[in-house]
Amino acid sequence: MKFFKIGSLPNLISLGRLILVPAIISLIAAHRWKEAFICFIIAGASDALDGWIAKTFDLRTQLGAYLDPLADKALIVSIYVALAITDVIPATIAILVVARDVMIIGAFIVSRLLDKRLEVRPLLISKLNTLIQILFAALVLSVEAFGVHKGAWFDVSLYAVAGLALASLGAYLSQWIRHMSA
Incomplete structure (x- = not known):
């Protein structure tokens, strides 16, 4: 029974990423930027690793289909909030970033409550959005960790994160509206 394979390696890696989230946030709050950066890189690499292992060795589970994106969202949302609270972004x-995720999750919940279940499948724009958010967070943490000057790239990156978050939200809401109208 694939649903309950909590002990599968990809699921354990996703759980490890979830466990890293409070550690990373604590490190950011303590301004221990190098350690936060290293832990964040480990968490980011674990995201790629668990997906690769699940696909390559056919270890995909229904639990993993929920656990992996939950770990991703917990990491991204927490990092962005922590970086904002510390006045870094x-x-x-x-x-x-948080509002986009809340709206998408809210739409999913409304669909289930109205018995119009929506299949969970990430869109290409959403994958690009997540990649850019992770890269931007890694860059920001590296700037803080290694004292690199924030140049023009910082402002350009902020606009890219904002633009992709809005584009992704628009794509999901458009899909959701079509689904709910059918």
Whole structure:
């Protein structure tokens, strides 16, 4: 029974990523930037690793289909909120990242409550959005960890994160509206 394979390696890696989230946030709060950066890189690498293992060795489970994105969202949302609270990034970016996820999750819940179940399948724009959010967070943490100057790339990256978050939200909401109208 694939659903209850909590002990499968990809699921254990996703659980490990979830466990890293409070550690990373604590390190950010303590301004221990190098350690936060290293833990974040480990968490990011674990995301790629668990997906590769699940696909390559056919270890995909229904639990993993929920656990992996949950770990991703917990990591991204927490990092952006922590970076905003420590005044490393503008609060508006953190609010946008969090609001996007809350709206998508809210739409999914409404679909289930109205018995119009929606299949959970990430869109290409969403995957790009997640990649850019992770890369931006890694860059910001590396700037803080190694004292690199924030140049023009920082502002360009902020706009890229904001633009992709909005584009991804628009794509999901458009899909959800079509689904709910059918």
